[in-house]
Amino acid sequence: MVEVRVCIGTSCHLNGSYNVVQGIQQLVEEHALHDNIDLEAYFCMKQCECKGVSISVDGENFRIEPEKLNEFFEGKIMSKL
Ligand code: FES
Known part of the structure; x- marks a missing residue:
């Protein structure tokens, strides 16, 4: 199990953390990695x-x-599976 934590604090929210969370959820779905x-x-x-x-x-x-x-998902997350 790979632990992934995304910051949703104010600064990161303004920099797109919502899109990152949504994107990771979508990639997890696509690759059946629940x-x-x-x-x-x-x-x-x-x-x-x-x-x-x-x-x-x-x-x-x-x-x-x-x-x-x-790119990050493949390089830093999927590579740990
Ligand atoms: S690191 Fe401070 S808001 Fe994300």
Whole structure:
């Protein structure tokens, strides 16, 4: 099980966290990964000063731009399965 946490705090919300959450849910659906990915929303991961949306994968923190989600999903999430 890969733990994925997406920040939905104010700064990340303004940078597109809603789209990131929706996008991950859609990718999980497309790849039938419900039993493999544990997705949760978090409030402020204390990285607001950076561009993009904060996301952590098994405790490793990243900042991503919503339009690069597919690339991130394959490279950082699916690669752990
Ligand atoms: S609001 Fe997302 S890191 Fe602060």
